[in-house]
Amino acid sequence: MSSRIEILNDGGFRSDGRLPSELRSLAFDLSPQAGADGSAMVSHGLTQVLVSVFGPREAKSRAQTMHNRAALNVEVSVAPFSTSDRRRRGRGDKRVQEIVAMIKSTFEPVVQTALYPRSQIDIFVHVLQQDGGVLQASINATTLALTAAGVPLLDLVCAITAGVHSTSPDSPLLDLTTLEENDCPSVTVAVMPRSGKLTLVSLETRVHVDVFKGILEVVGEAGKVLSLEMKRAVLARTKMLKDAMGAGLRTAEFAEDAGGDE
């Protein structure tokens, strides 16, 4: 009632001209920040997130040190200019803390922390622009930043948000904008496409049981598409590095692996 914009019109188009199963234009930029061990800038449409990874390095505080594995330290900062309504969110902000907790629990089973006992991996997430799917962009950027830093992962974690609109519960909408997030019940899911396992399912609104299964299926598909895109980006980056170094890095295996999926 409040908004006069149709989320999904009768022609099957969403308010920005996409079909339900189309993702927004995305861009993966690896290692934009030289100072970090690994970094990635990811944008999904108008949502933009920069993640820098430091480590694995020696744990700073005694309290955080774990004897059998590395600790993940996640910090999220949301730029005040990231939304049109300028608002400062401190680190203590509940919303921010929630994102921190979700990123942490997403990556804990994926990063092979057991390889680095008594150390820590710092993940700094900067949300630069928000237009829906902040969590999804943060997770995707973290995956790429960790990859760029050379931290061993079990798989590339791909996160995607999906929602259902009341007019067509059978075709879930993928990659929601703010406008759509405000209007539809939505799920953010992080998948490991190789195994098909989910490392995160986050529901902040009620989603009807009947449509949940359909959403998960579509999200699984979307995860595969995303992971292909990520692999391509990683491969391109690696190739560039190889060329720059002029050294014969043995990337054949890697290339085969990436190509095999295509």
Add this chain to the structure above:
Amino acid sequence: MVSVTIRKRPLEDAVITQRKFFKKTARGKVIKVIRERYLRDDVACGIEGCRECALPSGSTLPMNGSLDHASFPNGHFILPDTNVFLGQMDLMESPLLKSPIILLQTVLEEVRHRSLPFYNRLKALVKSDDKRSWVFYNEFRSETAVVREENETPNDRNDRGIRRGTGWYNLHLAATRPFADGSSNTPHPNVVMLTDDVANRQKAQKDNIHSLSVRQYVEGLPNSAQLLDLLSAEGSENIEPTLASGRAALYPDYLPTATLAAGVKAGQLHQGHFNANQYNYLEGSVQVEGFDKPILLVGRENMNRSVNGDIVVVEVFSKDQWKAPAEEVIDQEVATRNDDVEDSDEEGEAREVSTHEQNILQQEETARIQSERQPTGRVVGIIKRNWRAYVCHIDSTSLTSSNATSLAQQTVFATPVSRLLPRIRIRTRQAPTLIGQKILVTIDKWDNTSRYPEGHFVRALGKVESKEAEQESLLLEFDVPYRPFGKAILDCLPTEGDKWIVPPKSDISPEWRDREDLRDLLICSIDPPGCQDIDDALHARPLANGNIEAGVHIADVSHFVHSNNPMDDEAAARGTTVYLVDKRIDMLPSLLGTNLCSLRPHVERLAFSVIWELTPAAEIVNVRFTKSVIASKSAFTYEEAQIRNDDVHQQDELTQSIRLLNTLAKQLRDARMRAGALNLASPEVKIQLDSPESSDPIDVEQKEMRETNSLVEEFMLLANISVAKKIEETYPQTSVLRRHLPPPKTNFEKLQDILRKRRGMTLDVSSSGALAASLDKCNDPNEPAFNTLVRIMATRCMLSAEYFCSGSVSRETFAHYGLASPIYTHFTSPIRRYADVLVHRQLSAAISHMPLHPSLHSKTHVERVLIVVNRRHRMAQMAGRASVEFYVGLALKARAEKAQKAGVGQVTEDAFVIRTFRNGLGVFVSKLGIEGLVMFKRDVQFDAEEYTVTVPASATNAKDVKISVFDQVTVNIEVEKDKNTQRGKVKMTLIHPIDSRAL
């Protein structure tokens, strides 16, 4: 499985793909909003046989468009702009306009922003099967998307978008047509842009785009004579400037919107709904906050073009100009009979009319009583027009040529059926054929140079007094949705159709899950005769411990009607079943209403049961709610049940249980009355129909009330109250309840005054109990009907009951005043009331039978649904009453004919005077349940303080005759048709104590 893809866009073209705009929030902060837009090449053109576009099967536009326009022999499609839909919707909706329509997204969105009602009509038009139309999402197609340029208004941008869209279509058609002989000049259909904007047409011409004004376009169609009538007046303005712009303004201009908003905020101006006075067309009132009494608007200038229902802004005059409302009946038709349609062309005549009106006002001025002064004011602006289509008659005197074959355009008056509306001036070519018909007319505009609003003809409903036309006009007038149920809705019914039965009892069948088997109980239903939608049934039996088990079983509609499917949406939109005398407009498809959900006897049916354990003194020991399966043993009428109850020889178990129910009901009723419940009355009459086929009314009689009526009523009330408690407990925020607010004391002032002065009786309105007690005392041993009359008049002083969402109002205002119950809801008629369906869902979730649909957890959703249901409920009541009135009229006519044959000559009835005017009496005929006016043409003495009218001796050659409110009189009733408009009217004249025919 859908294929997931990524929409990529180059980063550089952010200008095209991003839209920036500024938005002001409710708190006044300005925010910059950026939205993305993805342009694509796969938006389909919608024309059959297109080589490039992938099209869905069906619902496409024909390959060559429409071939019947004179200017486009190769076929054409029309592409109207926004203003065409806003201004000429009736034309676009008309089934006579058969040209295929291409609707651009730009247009669709602009309509949506400008007016939601029009948007909804437009959407219905797109979906309807008898129109060929296609929505082209031009803003998403790369070739047709436009970006707003610097210094370009949004309007110009949209116009440019529409032109670009039209141009693209023509190129697309040319490019995708198969070349017949290799040349590119094969004829292909045109896409014609329709716009009434001259500048836009000129620009289109420059770009080589076909464009026409709506009028030009329609004139080239074969059935233009009929279609031209549908054109609204707005559109024709710049083509035929018939309204002299230099004419003197008859009404003051409205203030600018900003001034209005500021004035209302500052408290200098007041906002409210305009209510016309049905007795006096020169007077209206506006109820506003901050004043006890409504603001009175006297005279045309002060009402300033407001129409009943508009939201207006008024300026209140200083206190020394305050007046009492006029106690006079002024009939618009009589007063302005000679008003010319083409009026005001001749200044002299117009002035004559207004001086005539001035006279009337001045005359009554002297008659106004000074004691009951009310604030007066004038309308200075309109916030929102509430114009809709009105049912009208053509005024035959306004015709210049009544030659039936004449197709000349004439300007005529259409007189609305409702007395609250002004006459509407319309232009038509078919005036002679429309005389004697009911027609639908909408208002287009009301300029300040025009005395009457201007409108246009929408469609004819049929002959006056033919049942179909009267019925349809009733439904339209009260906005009752009466279209047959669509396929999507009927698809929601069980696939077995009327073969559906309750499956045999088993653990696996979903119907039997958590359901009690009550098939062995002696359950019966009691309803009015001929009732098909039986939604309640009852039982009672003594228990071993001396208590009594009583149960109310309600049809389990929520088992069939699930949340959020098309059937549910339709039912929510209809809100209630509407009962007219000879027709029922169902809320649910009749398969459910009269069959699967109807608790017919000897058939197993699903039910929702409320079962109490009551002490013999009818106190509740406990109550439980359960879904059940029942098999009613018998369906009684009230009369049959009463006879069984009274017949001492009948001693079977079913009769025993009726008696048991009856004794309980009596005690329940006593308890309710002790608690202060009101016994209200409304004039209810029953129309006796000759036979169902002819449905000619024979006669009118008053409804009889039997003990068994009250038996059913008491148990339904008890069930409703028990259910209300339960759902409010479980869902304190969103439960659907019903309340009746206590009436403000000022509402009763006039009735109290009349009673005190005329009868020396007092009415204590301090509480509902006190009111009930004092109403009981208002008795006249000589006139048994007097008490009923006072009750009817008291009922009219009260507010009406309404549904509400428990979370939206404070706990203290939950109470039902009339029933004197602290909490109440509607649970017992889910077949015919939508609120009951919601309550069923909530109760079923409260007993954990089914999870509650998320929408019923949302307060805003429940509120939104209930606003609609409340409105429909009110409209349904009024429609029902109007239908009875129409039949009373028919019955009276039949009776008069019979009387004439018998040589008696006239129909006379006893009546009570309920209101006095300076020149007439308002009377109420209780036997027929109708109200009428007795007018005096000659002067009478009117004493407003004492509510009396005295007919002086000079007029009668006898003694003075004094008539006052509550006097019993005898009136002669006849139905006469207005000669001009054929509108049927009940005319009453006094017979006793004085013959008023000569007066």
